[in-house]
Amino acid sequence: MKVLNLINGVLSPASSSQWLDLTNPSEGKTYGHLPRSGSADVELAVSAANSAFKSWAATPAGERAACMSRLADLVRDNADMLAEAESRDNGKPVSLAGTVDIPRAEKNLRFYASAIQHFASESHVMEGVALNYTLRKPLGVVACISPWNLPLYLFTWKVAPALVSGNCVVAKPSEITPVTAYLLSTWVKEAGFPDGVFNIIHGLGSEVGDALIRHPKVTAISFTGGTATGAHIASVTAPKFKKLSLELGGKNAAIIFDDCDFDDALATTLRSSFANQGQICLCGSRILVEKSLYPRFRDALVAKAKKMKVGDPMDPSTKMGAVVSKDHRDKILASIELAKTEGGKILCGGEKTSPEGLPHLQNGYYVQPTIIEGLSPNCRVNQEEIFGPVVTIQPFENEEEALEMANNSEYGLAATVWTNDLKQAHRVSSELETGIVWVNCWLLRDLRTPFGGVKNSGVGREGGFEALQFFTEPQNVCIKL
Ligand code: NDP
Numbered sequence: 498m499k500v501l502n503l504i505n506g507v508l509s510p511a512s513s514s515q516w517l518d519l520t521n522p523s524e525g526k527t528y529g530h531l532p533r534s535g536s537a538d539v540e541l542a543v544s545a546a547n548s549a550f551k552s553w554a555a556t557p558a559g560e561r562a563a564c565m566s567r568l569a570d571l572v573r574d575n576a577d578m579l580a581e582a583e584s585r586d587n588g589k590p591v592s593l594a595g596t597v598d599i600p601r602a603e604k605n606l607r608f609y610a611s612a613i614q615h616f617a618s619e620s621h622v623m624e625g626v627a628l629n630y631t632l633r634k635p636l637g638v639v640a641c642i643s644p645w646n647l648p649l650y651l652f653t654w655k656v657a658p659a660l661v662s663g664n665c666v667v668a669k670p671s672e673i674t675p676v677t678a679y680l681l682s683t684w685v686k687e688a689g690f691p692d693g694v695f696n697i698i699h700g701l702g703s704e705v706g707d708a709l710i711r712h713p714k715v716t717a718i719s720f721t722g723g724t725a726t727g728a729h730i731a732s733v734t735a736p737k738f739k740k741l742s743l744e745l746g747g748k749n750a751a752i753i754f755d756d757c758d759f760d761d762a763l764a765t766t767l768r769s770s771f772a773n774q775g776q777i778c779l780c781g782s783r784i785l786v787e788k789s790l791y792p793r794f795r796d797a798l799v800a801k802a803k804k805m806k807v808g809d810p811m812d813p814s815t816k817m818g819a820v821v822s823k824d825h826r827d828k829i830l831a832s833i834e835l836a837k838t839e840g841g842k843i844l845c846g847g848e849k850t851s852p853e854g855l856p857h858l859q860n861g862y863y864v865q866p867t868i869i870e871g872l873s874p875n876c877r878v879n880q881e882e883i884f885g886p887v888v889t890i891q892p893f894e895n896e897e898e899a900l901e902m903a904n905n906s907e908y909g910l911a912a913t914v915w916t917n918d919l920k921q922a923h924r925v926s927s928e929l930e931t932g933i934v935w936v937n938c939w940l941l942r943d944l945r946t947p948f949g950g951v952k953n954s955g956v957g958r959e960g961g962f963e964a965l966q967f968f969t970e971p972q973n974v975c976i977k978l
Contacts (some may be wrong), residue, residue, distance in 0.1 A: 498529030500675050500699055502538060503682035505545035506692030511700065512537045517672060522588035522819040523810045525860035531675050534700035536708035539667070542696040543712050546638040546665035549693030554635045554663040561661050562610040568688035569606035572599065572653075572681070579649065579677055584810045586676040587648060588819030588862065589773055591811050602649040602677075608944045609657035609964075616662075616965045628976045633969035635663030636740065639717040640709045642702075642730075643678075645671035645821050646776040646884075652678050655719045658964035660695060667696045667715070669706050671722075673821055675699045702726065710734055717968065720744070721778075724882075724908075724953045731956075742957035742967050744778070744949055746882040747910030750903035751781035751939075752925065754896075755790035757915035761937065763794065767801050769913060769939040771866045774820045775886040779911045779933070779940060783879060784890040785902050791892040798890070799844045799868055807863040808852045819861045820885055826862040829885030832878060833867060839876040841869040841889070874902050882908065896925060904930045910950035913939050932958070 498519060501508040510516070511532035519529035532538070553561070572579065579602075580595035589598070620630040641655035652670050659666050670678035682697045698705055702722075710718050710730050717740035720730055724745040734741060751769060753762050769781040786794045808815035820826050826849060833847050846867030852858045867887040872879050879889055893899040903912055911933040914925050926934040932950040935941060942948075948960035957967060 498676065500529065500531035500679040501682075502532050502534055502542070502699055503685060503695070503697040504538065504542045505696065506686055508683065511535065512541070517700065519586070519676065520822065521585050522821055523585070523858055523861040525823065525862060528585070531672065531679075531699045534698045534705040536705075538698050538700070539705060539708040539712055542667045542698050543638055543709075543714050545693035546667055546696055547714050549691055550635075550637055550665045553665055553691060553694045556663070558613045558616075558661065558663075561663065562613050564689040565606050565610035565657060565661055568681070568684060568690075569603050569610065571684040571688060572603040572606060575680070576600070576603070579680060581811070582676045582680060583648060583674075584818070586674045587645065588810055588821055590808075590815045590818045592813050592815065593773060593818075598647055598650045602653040604944065605650070605653040606657050609661045612658070612962065612965060613661035616962060618971070625978060627978055630974055632972045632974060633662075633966075634972055636968060636970055637664065637716045638714050639664045639666055639719065639968060640715045641666055641668040642706055642709070642718065642720045642722065643668070643670050644722045645673040646773060646778070648674040649677035649681065651721050652681070654959060655721070656695065659719065659968045660690070662965050662968040664968055665694050665696075667698060667709060669698055669700075669702075669709055672699065672701050707733075710739075713737070716740065718742070719959075719967065727955065740967065742959065743955040744959060745910075745953060745955040746884070746908060747778045747780075747950060747954050748783060748880065748882055748906045748908040749779060749781045749911045749913070749931070750783045750785055750906075751913045752899045752903055752915065753784065753786045753790065753794060754899075754914075754916040754918070754921065755787040756917050757790075758917065758937065759790075759794070762915040763797050763801065765913075765939050766798060770868075770888040771802070771805060771817065771886045772940075774818060774864070775888070776821065776884055777940075781913055781939070782883060782888050783903075784888055785893050785899055786890065787899070788892045788894055795844070795870065795890055802866040802868055803845045805866045806853070807850055807865070809855055809858060817866065817886070819863050821862070823862050825885070826864055829864050829883060829887060832881070832883045832885070832887060833869075836869045836872060836878040836889075839872055839878055841878060842871045844868040844870055844890070846886070874905050880906065896921065900925060900928050904928075907953045908950065909952035910954035911935070
C-alpha cells in the first residue's frame with residue numbers, strides 16, 4: 498500500500514522522496530508507506546490552493562454542493578472497502594468502522610452539501626435611515642488537521658464545511674492513520690472539484706503540520722487533536738491573527754443517580770467507556786455513581802467488562818479491537834501502573850493482551866478493558882486524559898458532590914447524566930462546565946447542534962451553521978437610504 502499526496506489535482510509522493518511506515522496495529526506489522534512531506538510540499542499545496550481560490554469562491558454554492566454530494570456518493574459506493582481500510586489502519590473493529598465511521602463520513606459530506614444551501618446571513622434595518630446586511634465571505638486557504646481515532650469521520654467533518662463555503666483546503670490527516678483520507682483523495686477529481694481546491698498532504702505533524710500552520714497564506718486552522726498540540730498551534734498562530742478552531746482532549750464524567758434506568762445506564766456506560774477501545778474524545782472516563790447504587794452498579798459493570806474479549810478487528814463479530822499504536826498502548830499501560838501507585842484497585846483488566854488462538858495477531862497492540870476504583874478525584878489518573886480502554890469509578894453522596902467531582906477537571910468537553918428526575922437532569926446539566934451534555938444517552942448526535950468543549954477541551958464550535966460561520970468572514974455593508 499502506498500499513500501500519496503494530492504496536490505493541485507495530482508497524486509504524488511513527497512518532493513523529498515522520503516517515506517514513513519504504515520503500521521497495522523492489530524498485527525504490529527508494517528504494511529505500506531506514506532509520504533514524509535515537508536515545507537516544500539506545503540508550499541506547493543498552498544500555492545495551488547491560493548491560485549484556485551478566486552474561481553472556487555465565485556462558484557455558485559449549489560455547484561460546490563454538487564461536488565460534495567458526488568464525493569458522498571463515492572464514499573457510499575466504496576463503503577465496505579473504506580471500512581476495511583479504516584479497521585486495518587487503526588485497529589478498530591470493522592463492524593464499528595462499517596456502522597459508525599464510514600456512514601458518518603458520508604453523512605458529514607451530505608450534511609454540508611445541504612447546509613450551505615440553507616446558510617443565510619443577517620440584515621439589520623435602521624428604519625428610514627440605512628440598511629445593513631452582512632456578507633459571509635470565504636476565508637481563502639484554510640488548513641484542516643485531524644487525529645487518528647476517528648480518521649475519516651473527523652477529517653470529513655472539517656473539510657466538508659470548509660470546501661462548501663468557498664475556501665480552498667490543505668488538509669493533513671494523522672500520519673498514524675492516513676489511508677482512508679488518501680482513498681478519498683483518489684475520488685476528488687471524479688467528484689468534480691477543480692484542481693487545487695482540495696489538497697491533502699501526509700507526513701509528521703511536527704514537520705508538515707507545523708509548516709502548514711505557519712504558512713503566511715493559511716488564514717484559518719481547524720484542528721482536532723491533543724491539548725498540548727492545540728496549545729502549540731495557538732501559540733504559533735494567534736500572534737499572526739489566524740482564525741482558530743480547536744477541538745481538544747477530554748476527561749468526561751458519567752454521573753449516575755440512583756433513580757436511573759439501571760439497565761440502560763449500565764449498557765450505555767459500558768459502551769461510553771470502551772467503544773473504539775476508549776479512544777473517542779467523548780468517552781466517559783470518570784464514572785461517578787450515587788452511593789446508594791454504587792456497589793450494585795460497579796459489580797454489574799465489572800462483570801460485563803470482564804466478558805469483553807479483544808478479537809481480530811477484521812472479524813465482523815469483534816467488539817473490541819487493537820489500540821492504535823505500540824507507543825499509545827505503552828502510554829495506556831503506564832497510566833494503569835500510575836493508578837496502582839496512586840492507590841487505585843484494578844477491578845478488571847489492567848494488562849496488555851491479544852486475541853486467543855490467532856497467532857498472526859500476537860504482536861498486535863491490545864489492552865484489556867480496565868476499571869479502577871479507590872482513586873482520589875485529584876490524582877493524576879483522574880485528571881489526565883488516558884484515551885484508552887481505562888475508566889475510574891467513584892461514589893458520590895449527593896448532587897452537589899457529583900457536580901463538584903465532575904467539574905474538578907481542567908477539561909470540559911462532554912458529560913453524561915443518568916436520572917429520571919427531569920428537574921435534576923436540567924439543574925445538573927446547566928451547572929456542568931462542558932460544551933456537551935447527554936442525558937440518559939451517549940453519543941447521540943444531531944449534526945445541526947454545536948459541538949466543542951470549554952476549558953482545556955478547546956476553543957470554538959463545530960457542527961451545523963457554527964462550522965460555516967467559522968469558515969467564513971462576516972463583512973457588514975451599511976447602505977444609507
Ligand atoms: P495530536 O495532537 O498528536 O495530533 C492531531 C493532529 O495534529 C495529527 O494530524 C498530528 O499529526 C497533527 N500535529 C501534531 N503536531 C503538530 C504541529 N506541531 N503542527 C500541526 N499539526 C500537528 O493528537 P492525536 O492524533 O494523538 O489524537 C488524540 C487526541 O485528539 C486526544 O487528546 C483526543 O482527546 C483528541 N480528540 C479530540 C476530539 C474533539 O472533538 N475534541 C475528537 C477526537 C480526538 P501526526 O499524527 O502526523 O503527528
